[in-house]
Amino acid sequence: MNTIVNGLQWGDEGKGKIVDYLTEDADLVVRGQGGNNAGHTVIVGENKYILHLVPSGILWPDKQNVIGNGVVIDPIGLVQEIVTLEEQGVKIAPGNLLISDRAHVVLPYHCDLDAAQEQARGKFAIGTTRRGIGPAYSDKATRNGVRLADLLDPEMARELVSVRLQDANQFLSSHGMPPHDATTVLTAIEDALKRLRPHVTNTIPPLHDAWRSGKSIVFEGAQGTFLDIDFGTYPFVTSSNTTSGGACTGSGLPPVAIDRVVGVCKAYTTRVGEGAHVTENQEFSDYLHGLGREFGATTGRKRRCGWLDCVLLRFACMVNGVTDLAVTNLDGLDELEEIKICRAYDLDGTEQLFPPAQRDAWERAKPIYESHPGWKSDTSGCRTWDDLPENAQAYLNRLSELAGAPIKYVGIGPDREQTILL
Ligand code: GDP
Ligand code: IMO
Ligand code: MG
Numbered sequence: 001m002n003t004i005v006n007g008l009q010w011g012d013e014g015k016g017k018i019v020d021y022l023t024e025d026a027d028l029v030v031r032g033q034g035g036n037n038a039g040h041t042v043i044v045g046e047n048k049y050i051l052h053l054v055p056s057g058i059l060w061p062d063k064q065n066v067i068g069n070g071v072v073i074d075p076i077g078l079v080q081e082i083v084t085l086e087e088q089g090v091k092i093a094p095g096n097l098l099i100s101d102r103a104h105v106v107l108p109y110h111c112d113l114d115a116a117q118e119q120a121r122g123k124f125a126i127g128t129t130r131r132g133i134g135p136a137y138s139d140k141a142t143r144n145g146v147r148l149a150d151l152l153d154p155e156m157a158r159e160l161v162s163v164r165l166q167d168a169n170q171f172l173s174s175h176g177m178p179p180h181d182a183t184t185v186l187t188a189i190e191d192a193l194k195r196l197r198p199h200v201t202n203t204i205p206p207l208h209d210a211w212r213s214g215k216s217i218v219f220e221g222a223q224g225t226f227l228d229i230d231f232g233t234y235p236f237v238t239s240s241n242t243t244s245g246g247a248c249t250g251s252g253l254p255p256v257a258i259d260r261v262v263g264v265c266k267a268y269t270t271r272v273g274e275g276a277h278v279t280e281n282q283e284f285s286d287y288l289h290g291l292g293r294e295f296g297a298t299t300g301r302k303r304r305c306g307w308l309d310c311v312l313l314r315f316a317c318m319v320n321g322v323t324d325l326a327v328t329n330l331d332g333l334d335e336l337e338e339i340k341i342c343r344a345y346d347l348d349g350t351e352q353l354f355p356p357a358q359r360d361a362w363e364r365a366k367p368i369y370e371s372h373p374g375w376k377s378d379t380s381g382c383r384t385w386d387d388l389p390e391n392a393q394a395y396l397n398r399l400s401e402l403a404g405a406p407i408k409y410v411g412i413g414p415d416r417e418q419t420i421l422l
Contacts, residue, residue: 002217004247004261005326007224008316008403010233010271011242012296012303013264014328014411016040019056019220021409021419022262027215028064029057030207032250033240034222035072035106035136036081037129039297043414049088050297053078055220058090058097064210066203069102070240070250072136073148075192077106082195099196100203101149107161108188109168109180110135116175126236127273129298137239139164148200151193158182204252211257219247219258225316226271226355233355233362236275244320263322263405265313267330267395270303272296276362279306279342288332307340307369310402315354317405325403327396328411330388336374339395342367343402372398380413385422 003022007013020042023029036052042059043049051058053073055065067073082092110132117134118125128134139145144164151157161182169179210217223242226232231243240246244261248254268284271277285305288294294303316322333339345352345365356362375389382388388396388410400407410420 002211002219002253002257002259004219004221004244004258004320006221006244006261006263006320006322007242008263008265008313008320008322009224009269009309010226010277011222011224012039012270012272013224013266014326015221015264016042016051016056017328017411017414017416017419018262018264018326018409019218020044020059020416022218023057023060023063025216026057026063026218028066028207028210028217029055029220030066030068030217030247030251030253031055031220031222032068032070032248033242033246034238035131035133036074036077037131037133037238037298038222040220040222041297041414042416044416047088049085049090052081052298054081054085054092054097057218057220058085058092061091063096064206065097066207066251067097067099067103068203068251069100070246071100072104072106072133072140073099074106074132075189075196077131079192079195094198097199098201098203098206099148099199101147101152101200103148104136104140104145105148105151106132106136107146107185109165109172109185110139112172112177112180113168116172116177119175124235125274131298134239151189152200154186157186161185207251207253211253217253217257219251221247225320226312231315231319233275235359236273260323261321262324262326262408263317263320264326264328265316265403266328267308267333267399269306269309269312270294272299272301272303276365277304277306278311278345278362278365279309279340279367280304281306293332307342307367308399309342309367310399311342311345311353311355313399313403317403322403322405324408325400325405326409326411327399327407330392330396330410331378331380331412333374333395334379335376337376339372339374340369341372341398341402343370344368380418382412382420384420385410388420
């Protein structure tokens with residue numbers, strides 16, 4: 001059974017926790033897009049792990065993990081992450097982590113370009129994670145990128161980086177940033193590459209062997225549907241296809257290898273960074289932050305919180321082909337008297353069931369809410385559907401109806417154990 005796990009909102013839906021939960025019954029976990037802009041939190045008992053590039057399956061012994069061709073890899077960041085995980089007792093070797101030689105590399109100048117581009121955008125800044133993601137994917141698309149395979153040949157790498165730096169440096173200096181040179185760049189990543197080299201391989205044959213021999217594969221999505229470069233709130237998006245199609249192009253496993261798509265959403269809506277958020281609510285944000293919840297796992301920024309937006313979910317279930325919903329953080333609503341759900345947008349007096357494409361329409365869209373009574377009780381100890389209060393069940397049923405997909409998992413706490421299977 002091969003399963004894609006995707007975010008249905010603006011990222012941070014709890015994908016890491018759901019991937020970890022599904023890995024128990026799987027053999028392989030594969031990342032196919034994004035980079036270390038992602039921050040996936042997994043809590044196992046007393047231990048908290050935050051994964052950025054390493055697939056969340058690494059926390060289970062004896063599972064294979066693959067960083068696929070569609071991911072952009074910051075070698076220094078990846079090695080730091082590996083070291084941190086090793087300090088936490090996680091064993092990482094080629095036997096449980098393979099890295100695609102076709103993956104593009106995020107180099108130090110990509111991070112500076114990210115910062116310079118944000119500065120140049122002025123009031124249209126995206127609020128990126130500054131991890132060099134946009135510039136690295138741009139270089140891939142304009143065919144100026146450097147892949148891990150290229151770095152195996154130091155002469156080739158030097159030439160590619162030197163050519164790319166000619167106009168990168170021009171842009172950097174026009175934004176008051178120091179230039180880079182190929183030697184310094186390549187020296188900076190030398191140690192990291194040495195650490196990663198044994199893991200780097202053509203990951204496509206082992207993935208196909210696993211598929212053909214009936215092993216179970218989980219595809220770990222990063223970011224969320226509305227950060228997708230095609231389907232998201234463009235231009236306030238990331239630079240990859242975060243939706244289910246990205247799992248195939250990012251891994252080399254074809255669509256016929258996929259059996260199901262688990263769409264992960266919070267029981268409410270959050271976003272970090274700039275851009276539209278139709279149901280954003282300051283009071284609710286303050287409430288969740290007061291509980292110590294909803295701070296970004298990568299940048300520590302406060303997430304902008306709001307009511308459940310089912311216009312987003314309806315569209316996300318369509319474009320991802322969601323077969324099963326995983327609704328997380330239901331417990332975040334436990335204390336509320338009244339809970340709102342946005343079922344449609346009012347755009348200039350007409351009711352819209354789907355998100356608009358025009359940038360300015362997002363600013364004019366008003367949520368059309370329906371109101372639901374809260375359950376005002378602690379759900380964190382619930383372990384079955386029947387344990388959930390009636391009003392929580394009704395809320396989830398309405399979510400499922402509006403999203404157009406059945407619920408299979410409900411999260412009522414951050415721990416591995418706090419997941420209800422329907
Ligand atoms: P990801 O990027 O989609 O993997 O999500 P993040 O890890 O960035 O953010 C999700 C946050 O919610 C993390 O702090 C998780 O530990 C936490 N979390 C996930 N599911 C639940 C849940 O059902 N209840 C609670 N209280 N926290 C959850
Ligand atoms: P996970 O996998 C939430 C957001 C950034 C910014 C926009 C573009 O943990 O869900 P980028 O650095 O990608 O160029 O930034 O996308 N963003 C995320 N928001 N979760 C993420 O990943 C994100 N990755 C990027 O905040 O708004
Ligand atoms: Mg996250």
